[in-house]
Amino acid sequence: MSWRKEQGRAERGYHHGNLKEALLQAALGLIAEKGAAGFTFADAARMAGVSAAAPYRHFRDRDELLSSIAQRGFEQFESRLTAAWDDGRPDTVTAFERVGRAYLAFAREEPAFYNAMFESGLPVDANAALQAASERAFNVIRAAAERLAALAPPDTPRPPAMMMALHIWSMAHGVASLFSRGDAARRKLPMSPDELLEAELLIYLRGLGFPTDRRPQAKSAEPPPVPPEASSGSGVPPGGAPAGPWGKPK
């Protein structure tokens, strides 16, 4: 944190110097504790050591602060998804699952952001910048789905990538929202949310005809046209009866 001046403790003149950022941080902490609903503008001001009216110099109202946080959240979300995707290395399916886990990890590790982004009830189109950030994040999933779709068994009608992306998103959000966060995490499960999502994804991908036995290839750069992954043929998991993505303890 680089404050403009030394900002040790109580010594701080009439002007704060970094209120906007301080408010965002304070709000983030509060939301993480008590949820977007419980977070209060006045509390954030108090935590930043200013009067209750001060925040209005930086945000039109409470909602604007919230949507700023949501926007920032989508940006971080995008970058984490992008990192997880790693341009499809080492192979598309593996990378795809990594994206799924990254989704859950984000929901778990950044509850405040996730809350602001998806559970605060603020309209998706509240803010153009917010909507754009949200779309950029989704586009990571979408681009990954695009690559995956291109690998679909060739003698099969290609699944629309957009649809796949929406499916993946809904699975990840469903698991995160129902089982992986805050109060919802208290639902007792026979398996962890990560395992649950991983199995769900694998079954789904198998339903599309993708081989999901992992590591079908070693290190090839996977050229766009008809990469090795898709070469297993009939759109059917190899080996007749597939071994389920469940059961066999990892």
Place this chain on the structure above:
Amino acid sequence: MSWRKEQGRAERGYHHGNLKEALLQAALGLIAEKGAAGFTFADAARMAGVSAAAPYRHFRDRDELLSSIAQRGFEQFESRLTAAWDDGRPDTVTAFERVGRAYLAFAREEPAFYNAMFESGLPVDANAALQAASERAFNVIRAAAERLAALAPPDTPRPPAMMMALHIWSMAHGVASLFSRGDAARRKLPMSPDELLEAELLIYLRGLGFPTDRRPQAKSAEPPPVPPEASSGSGVPPGGAPAGPWGKPK
């Protein structure tokens, strides 16, 4: 609505006669309009024509009203899912998809209930009765999954029914929450939420080895052990390359 006495309009003595129910109805309407977050205890009282303190005679606090609504919601939810499942008629897969659509329909047609149940942020275990109602509703999905699991291709390891149920739940909730309700419905999609979920479910089921071409049987009562559905063999969609559950315009 059956009031105890004629309750035409302004004529109403010191005692309301049906406040508890009136408050629940008012809250339901308010939540449908403005979300659980926006709903206010005072508003409900006003709408029922009583003072702001009156509700406290019937609900410990605002949260208790909310959880009453959520509980009632789970009960209606359960009954709608049960009706949709219709004990697996005419065939398990068809009935299963009908449950999925019923899930979405409930989310769409009863936004207030759905909001209170899943998006109000009230802890799942706030109330024992609430938790029980929630579990009863989930058990409908679970029981259906149980039946479905029993139909899994015999030469395949059976998927755990519990896991399937959780998967289905997460898909349905994910789609409902992201695309099918309130503000979220404003996200533009290439297809309707219902179609999206239906395709997702079909792909998932196919991933488990279920034949998803529909109407594999006509009217048989489908005896528990190894019903006709499961007889198609190898856990692979018949016909080599499967026709996708997308595309072909319905």
Place this chain on the structure above:
DNA sequence: CAGCTCATGTGAACGACCTTTACATGAGCC
């Protein structure tokens, strides 16, 4: 029917919050 009792509703009050308005301060610039 008189009278009692207790569930149910009222009004006033408290503290917290959101938000606006008029005013104060001081940082940066001429």
Place this chain on the structure above:
DNA sequence: GGCTCATGTAAAGGTCGTTCACATGAGCTG
């Protein structure tokens, strides 16, 4: 030094949630 404007403050109005003392009247008891 003096101006100006962004940034902060204090005060005030409106709404909420919640509590408390008090009012009302429905239904029982005799």
